[in-house]
Amino acid sequence: MxxxxxxxxxxxxxxxxxxxxxxxxxxxxxxxxxxxxxxxxxxxxxxxxxxxxxxxxxxxxxxxxxxxxxxxxxxxxxxxxxxxxxxxxxxxxxxxxxxxxxxxxxxxxxxxxxxxxxxxxxxxxxxxxxxxxxxxxxxxxxxxxxxxxxxxxxxxxxxxxxxxxxxxxxxxxxxSEKERLNGLAEIWKLGSVLDKKLWKSDDILEAIKGKIEVVEKDPMEQGLRRILNFGHTISHALEKLTNYEISHGEAVLIGCVAEAHLSMNLGFLQKSDFQEIEAFYAQHLVQLPCSYTKEKLWEMMAYDKKKENGEVRFVLIDKIGHVVPFCGAYCRAVSLHELEETFFWLQTCKNR
Ligand SMILES: NC(=O)c1ccc[n+]([C@@H]2O[C@H](COP(=O)([O-])OP(=O)(O)OC[C@H]3O[C@@H](n4cnc5c(N)ncnc54)[C@H](O)[C@@H]3O)[C@@H](O)[C@H]2O)c1
Structure with missing residues (x-):
């Protein structure tokens, strides 16, 4: 504040x-x-x-x-x-x-x-x-x-x-503090993909300027704007899976760590960067229902708007504050097999 x-x-x-x-x-x-x-x-x-x-x-x-x-x-x-x-x-x-x-x-x-x-x-x-x-x-x-x-x-x-x-x-x-955290989740997400200075920050005006910088370059989300979707392939699936019982912000917090985990697993993000992210977010992560299965979560991802030719695509980072450009697509298809370990992380990570 x-x-x-x-x-x-x-x-x-x-x-x-x-x-x-x-x-x-x-x-x-x-x-x-x-x-x-x-x-x-x-x-x-x-x-x-x-x-x-x-x-x-x-x-x-x-x-x-x-x-x-x-x-x-x-x-x-x-x-x-x-x-x-x-x-x-x-x-x-x-x-x-x-x-x-x-x-x-x-x-x-x-x-x-x-x-x-x-x-x-x-x-x-x-x-x-x-x-x-x-x-x-x-x-x-x-x-x-x-x-x-x-x-x-x-x-x-x-x-x-x-x-x-x-x-x-x-x-x-x-x-409320909970609603405030929902907003911080989006500022930190912006920091993860655009500028490390915004990561862990609560600077509203800088965050607004950061988002404007991206959307003005790609208003219709043909490429660069997809970076703002980091964490959201998993977060939208979690929201739907829990019937919106967890808030958008809570889901984004989990989604950002999970997609950073995926970035590490696929060889883009260094382990030390992932550990920094995981340690920072740990205190804020909420409990997920234990009843869900990876198949169910995967099914929910089928409606992600980045999907192309039947493939679910993810925004991946190679360091805090930078997205892998993938020749201007800013996302890459990921198979269920490639997600296995991230699903395992989701089900077992501490604080839950
Ligand atoms: N269009 C976009 O680009 C975009 C981007 C991000 C999120 N979203 C959408 O935003 C929604 C989430 O928004 P949200 O987190 O603001 O939640 P929300 O709109 O559901 O509001 C959360 C709660 O805060 C209360 N509230 C609002 N302002 C308040 C205030 N000043 N004091 C006290 N209570 C207040 C509301 O009554 C509500 O109960 C999701 O549906 C998400 O999909 C859209």
């Missing part, structure tokens, strides 16, 4: 570009939520989950003179049912193509509202106001939207850049 205090009064504004048509304005600074209405004009609708709605959404809606719509909390929001209900509510309100949707909340809210904004009337202006650390450093940056279905996480979605992202680190004061 020290870093957040230091950043409290820093107000930074910049732009980034993910598509030819939309320039995203990024606003960052403590207390920004209060000032947020002065940054925007025009008609708006604020959308939050009940908890965030009560904490921040209602006040923002009042200041914007906008209605507040509530959606379910967390992954429950990311479904076709909720999309349909929200679209009905928006159309009932008489939104037009200039009505901005303000998504106030965690990553699940960003993903759902982003998706709805991209399809309602073929596209409404979108303003993201992330209130979790994870949403600030990851879900609100990069223009990806998504909902889940029975085949897995984020299987349906769009690339849809927001008009603005408003990051006010002050709102993190109400966030």
């Amino acid at each position: 020290e870093k957040e205090k230091k950043q409290k009064n820093l107000f930074a504004s910049s732009v980034f570009q993910l598509s030819r048509t939309v320039t995203t304005h990024l606003y960052f600074g403590g207390g920004l939520l209060e000032e947020c209405p002065s940054l925007f004009s025009g008609r708006a609708v604020v959308i939050s989950d009940p908890k965030v709605g009560e904490l921040y959404g209602a006040k923002l809606a009042e200041k914007l003179k906008a209605p507040l719509l509530l959606i379910p909390t967390g992954e429950k929001a990311k479904s076709f049912d909720v999309v349909g209900k929200l679209l009905d509510e928006l159309l009932q309100l008489g939104v037009d193509r200039r009505t901005a949707l303000f998504a106030v909340g965690g990553g699940a809210t960003m993903d759902l509202v982003g998706f709805v904004a991209s399809i309602c009337l073929r596209g409404l202006p979108l303003v993201l106001v992330p209130t979790t650390l994870l949403a600030m450093v990851d879900a609100s940056i990069g223009g990806k939207t998504g909902i889940n279905n029975r085949f897995g996480k984020n299987q349906i979605g769009t690339f849809y850049p927001p008009q603005a992202v408003v990051v006010d680190p002050d709102v993190l004061c109400t966030l």
Whole structure:
């Protein structure tokens, strides 16, 4: 939290570009939520989950003179049912193509509202106001939207850049330690693949800049952007396997160590680097259900979006802060046989 205090009064504004048509304005600074209405004009609708709605959404809606719509909390929001209900509510309100949707909340809210904004009337202006650390450093940056279905996480979605992202680190004061760790997991992941300085860091602004650097070079995830998927082939499978009982961040923490283990096993990462990673993460890893089998986990990986020609592909690192480029693909096919030892590590590693 020290870093957040230091950043409290820093107000930074910049732009980034993910598509030819939309320039995203990024606003960052403590207390920004209060000032947020002065940054925007025009008609708006604020959308939050009940908890965030009560904490921040209602006040923002009042200041914007906008209605507040509530959606379910967390992954429950990311479904076709909720999309349909929200679209009905928006159309009932008489939104037009200039009505901005303000998504106030965690990553699940960003993903759902982003998706709805991209399809309602073929596209409404979108303003993201992330209130979790994870949403600030990851879900609100990069223009990806998504909902889940029975085949897995984020299987349906769009690339849809927001008009603005408003990051006010002050709102993190109400966030639980567990949710905070979820965000740190994504900052440390970024450090593992991009810059060792971010590994073990809690610097929100540097993490945002790091992610922007990657997504601007490859907005549609054709190559370089895949590095941000490190740890996620395993984490998405774990989330689905546990029926989302472990959080996205908890799954990412485990996924990052497991995929570092795989990187070592396949001869890319030095053992000493893996040991450094394993030792640092050990205190944060959660218990996995003992009932799962490697076959079940492998089956869950079948829906990974990096999959090509039936092969499951992994982002692999050759040192902390650097990904193996694989001629610009930034990932490599891995067989079940090659994963054996990593599955064994997952089932036996200490602290579980
Ligand atoms: N689109 C992307 O690029 C991208 C990237 C990373 C993650 N994601 C998605 O983000 C989701 C995870 O996001 P998350 O970790 O923010 O979880 P979340 O959205 O489920 O929110 C977690 C919880 O925190 C509460 N909360 C939010 N802000 C709060 C605050 N300031 N104070 C107190 N409580 C608060 C919420 O009510 C909720 O209960 C996943 O669905 C994941 O797939 C998307």
